[in-house]
Amino acid sequence: MDDDMIFDPSLKKKKKKKTGFDMDAALASEQGESTSVEAPVESGDVDVPEDENLDLDNFGKKKKKKKKTFFNLEELESALPETTEEKPPAEEPEPQEEDLVDDLDLEIDFSKTKKKRRKKNLDELVAEEENNENQENAEDLHGDWVSTDRDYTYDELLERVFDIMREKNPAMVSGKKQKFIMRPPQVVRIGTKKTSFANFTEICKTLHRQPKHLLDFLLAELGTSGSVDGNSQLIIKGRFQQKQIENVLRRYIKEYVTCHTCRSPDTILQKDTRLFFLQCETCGSRCSVASIKSGFQAVTGKRAAIRAKIA
Amino acid sequence: MSIQNLNTFDPFADAIKSSEDDVQDGLVHVRIQQRNGRKTLTTVQGLSSEYDLKKIVRACKKEFACNGTVVEHPEYGEVLQLQGDQRENICQWLTKSGLVKPEQLKVHGF
Numbered sequence: 001m002d003d004d005m006i007f008d009p010s011l012k013k014k015k016k017k018k019t020g021f022d023m024d025a026a027l028a029s030e031q032g033e034s035t036s037v038e039a040p041v042e043s044g045d046v047d048v049p050e051d052e053n054l055d056l057d058n059f060g061k062k063k064k065k066k067k068k069t070f071f072n073l074e075e076l077e078s079a080l081p082e083t084t085e086e087k088p089p090a091e092e093p094e095p096q097e098e099d100l101v102d103d104l105d106l107e108i109d110f111s112k113t114k115k116k117r118r119k120k121n122l123d124e125l126v127a128e129e130e131n132n133e134n135q136e137n138a139e140d141l142h143g144d145w146v147s148t149d150r151d152y153t154y155d156e157l158l159e160r161v162f163d164i165m166r167e168k169n170p171a172m173v174s175g176k177k178q179k180f181i182m183r184p185p186q187v188v189r190i191g192t193k194k195t196s197f198a199n200f201t202e203i204c205k206t207l208h209r210q211p212k213h214l215l216d217f218l219l220a221e222l223g224t225s226g227s228v229d230g231n232s233q234l235i236i237k238g239r240f241q242q243k244q245i246e247n248v249l250r251r252y253i254k255e256y257v258t259c260h261t262c263r264s265p266d267t268i269l270q271k272d273t274r275l276f277f278l279q280c281e282t283c284g285s286r287c288s289v290a291s292i293k294s295g296f297q298a299v300t301g302k303r304a305a306i307r308a309k310i311a
Numbered sequence: 312m313s314i315q316n317l318n319t320f321d322p323f324a325d326a327i328k329s330s331e332d333d334v335q336d337g338l339v340h341v342r343i344q345q346r347n348g349r350k351t352l353t354t355v356q357g358l359s360s361e362y363d364l365k366k367i368v369r370a371c372k373k374e375f376a377c378n379g380t381v382v383e384h385p386e387y388g389e390v391l392q393l394q395g396d397q398r399e400n401i402c403q404w405l406t407k408s409g410l411v412k413p414e415q416l417k418v419h420g421f
Contacts, residue, residue, distance in 0.1 A: 221419050223344045238345040244421030295419070296356040296387045300346045 182206045185249060187242040190235065197245060200234035207257050209269060213292075214252060220294040221248045261285040335359045339411050341398050343420035353398055355391035355405075362410060364389045375400045 183206070186198040197218075204211045211228065218236070219226055226236035259267050259280035266281040269289070279286045299306065339357045346352055358364060364381045368391055372379050379393040393401065398418055405411040 222421060223342055223419070239349075240421060247421055295340050295342060296354055296382075296384055296390045298344055298352055298354050298382065298390075298392055300344055300352060 185242060185245045187240060187245050189239060193237065193239070195236045195238060195240045197234035197236060200228065201232040203249070207253065207265075208267075209256065213256070213269065216292045217252050217256070218245075218248060220292050221251070223294065223297060256289055259283060259285060260287050335362075335411050335415060337415070338417045339405065339415055341401055341416060341418045343396055343398055350394075351396045353393045353396060353401060355393070355401055356387050358389070358391065358410070360388055364391060367391065367410070368393075371397070371401065371404065374404060 182203065183199060185200075185203060188196045188198060190196050200214075201211055204214050207214070215226070215228065215234065218234070222236065222238065222240065224236055224238045226234060228234050253265070256269060256276075256278065257267060258265050259278065259282065262280060262283040262285070264280060264282040268279045268281065270277050270279060276289050276291060277286055278289050336359065337357055339355060342354045342356070344352045344354065358367070368379045368381050371377075371391070371393060375393065375395075375397050377394045377397060379391065382390045382392055384390050391401075398420065402413075402416050402418060405416065406413050
C-alpha cells in the first residue's frame, strides 16, 4: 500500500507527460499513415540497406508530396517478399556501397566513441576513421584489379558489367528511375458491415485492367461478396482497412500487372482459350497467369437462412 | 561383361523418388474469412489426403488454443477450419512440422 502511495503520483505524472507526448506522436503517426503508404518501411531499421536505398531516393519526394500520396511499384516490389533478391543490389551498387560506408561509420561512432574516446585522443580516432574511409574508397574504385595480379571477385565483375551497361545505354538507367505511381485506395467504412472502395474505377484505369477482373480478384482474395454501385465505387461486405486493401492490391499488381520477366507495368492482359495471358509491351514476353479462384468458402452466415434459400 | 545399353533404366525413377520424399503436392491455400463482429475463420485447403487431417487439427487446436474442424468438400477434398486468424500460426506450424514446404504455402486474404 505504501509503495503504491509513493508510486502513484510519479506514475500519474509520467502518464500525464506521456499523454502529452502521445498526442503529438499519434498525430504524427496518423499523418504519416495518411500521407505515406510506405511509412512502416521508412521507419524500419537502419541495417536493411536495400530498403534504405529505395527510401533515400524517395525521402525528399515524400516530404514534398505530403498531401498527394502515391505508392510506386519499385517500393512495392521491394516490400513484397518474393521479389528476386539478387537484382536490387545489382541495379544500384554504388548507393548501396555508400550506405555501407555510412553504416560502418555509424558503427565506428557507436563502438569506438563509447569505449575509446575516454581513453584515446580524438586525433587518433580521426586518424582511424580516415584510414577506414581510405580503405573503403580504395574498394570503391572499381577496376583497380585490372593492373594487379590478384583474382577479381564476383562483386567487382558484376559492378564492371553494370557500369558498362550504363555507359552503353543510358536510357536503361533513366527507365529504371521511371516509377509507377498510383494513388492509394480510398477505403471508407459504410455502417458497420460494409466497406466502400471509393476510387476503384480510377485504380482500374491506372492499372489498365478491366474493373471486373480486379473485382473478381479482390472478392476472391477477401473471401466476401461485393459490387460496384452507381457512383463507380466498390462496396465490399465486411470490414476492411485501407492497409488491408493495399496489401491485396499489391498482390494483384505483382501477379497481374507487372511483367514477370522485366517487371515493367506496361502490360496487356488477354484472355485466350479460357486462360489469361500477360503480354509485356516493353520486353515482348508473354506468359500465362494464374486464374482467379475463390477456393473453399466456409459457411459463415446463418445456416437456417441458407437452408431457407435453397428450399 | 555387361553392356550398358542393355541395363534396365527406369526413366521415372526421379519422379517416383521426389513424390516419395514429400507426400504433399500442389499448393496449400490458407485463407481467412470474416465472420460477424471481429471474428474470423481460417481455412486450410489443399493438404494432401495422405495426411491424417484429424490428427493435424487435433494438434493445431492444442497448439493455437482455438477450436477447429475438418470439413469434407466435394471439389476441394478435406479442408481444415480453425477459429480466429491463425494464418501465421498455421504456416509456421506446417513448415516446422515438415508437412508442407514454405514455397507450397499460399496465403490469401488481407
